[in-house]
Amino acid sequence: MRHPTDGTLRRLVDEPAGVAQADRDHVAGCPSCLAGLAAAREDAALTGAALAADASPDVDAGWARLSRAVAAEGDRRDRTPVPARRWHTALRSPVVAVVGVVALLAGAGAAAAADWLPIFRAERIAPVTAPEADLVKLPDLSDFGDVAVTEKVTVRTVADAAAAEKATGLTLPKVTGLPGGVSGEPEYQVGGRTSAVFTYSAAKAARTAAAAGKTLPPPPPGLDGSRFRLTAGPGIAEVWQQGRPVPAMVVGRVIAPKAFSSGVPFETARDYLLSLPILPKSVASQLRTFSADGTTLPLFTSAEELTTSAADVNGTPATVLASRDGLMAAVVWVDDGVITAVAGSLSTGEVLTVARGLR
Secondary structure (H helix, E strand, O other): OOOOOHHHHHHHHHOHHHOOHHHHHHHHOOHHHHHHHHHHHHHHHHHHHHHOOOOOOOHHHHHHHHHHHHHHHHHHHHHOOHHHHOHHHHHHHHHHHHHOOHHHHOOOOOOOOOOOEEEEEOOEEEEEEEOHHHHHHOOOHHHOEEEEEEEOOOEEEEOOHHHHHHHHOOOOOOOOOOOOOOOOOOEEEEEOOEEEEEEEOHHHHHHHHHHOOOOOOOOOOOOOOOEEEEEEOOEEEEEEOOOOOOOOEEEEEEEOOEEEEOOOOHHHHHHHHHHOOOOOHHHHHHHOOOOOOOOEEEEEEEOOOEEEEEEEEOOEEEEEEEEOOOOOEEEEEEEOOEEEEEEEOOOHHHHHHHHHHOO
């Protein structure tokens, strides 16, 4: 089979549900395409960071920032071996999971209506480490039904810490000491609440499985047509750019995820999901070890890119992630309904020192 085009690899980043299953399967087993996918993710994040560096709607200024960032990145890539470049993708994964993409999974303050059954609230975070080829195979939520975004993700830069706290209602973590190589004042970014409603469709799930040559077991009673409300935010972050395309350090905080169902219990949906033959075995086997009470948030990590370990942040269990090339690290934890993360071009010791010093 021919290799997918660069456009297809980029679509895997921006709109994975729109990529044919055959192309997904090819990418999952092709080292060359996996490298191309990593580059596409890197370029997408670089573009977004450069264009959104401030809250101004000045398009010309945004493109000027982008041009400078791309030129700097190009020079760096020419000088840097491929393995050392992969930390950019690794860095964004834990930061976005806590400050941004977590919002797409679930969030806080959702169940205003009496007909929504609380089924999930993150009280702990646990890593799910798998080969990148298996992570690429993970189906998109829209492969199993319809997703309606009711509140879109919005992220903006604000003037100072006081403005950030006022916009979100969250208390900004106070950094008591900066590690070497990080200096000056941070940029303050805030994200509003976002929400979506997912409606499970047995017919759509069956078509997805058939395209992969699989047959799904019958869904449990009540699952077909059931709705799940997922909300998130607000979130807040301090960002030390240090003139780099990727921040030198980020300290972020977001309300811990929650999810609600129109009637199907969490355990019922969880058990059925883990029985599906289209879920990679390396992922399903780890998820089965999680408690069935709907309190553990999985943090998906690439085995080729990251290592994970457990730590303690002032008495609270935390997950530490580090790139295998030693160029980045992050620590993430949940405390009293709030997720906090520290990440950057730092060592594990440095992110833990910053995390334990937050006030």
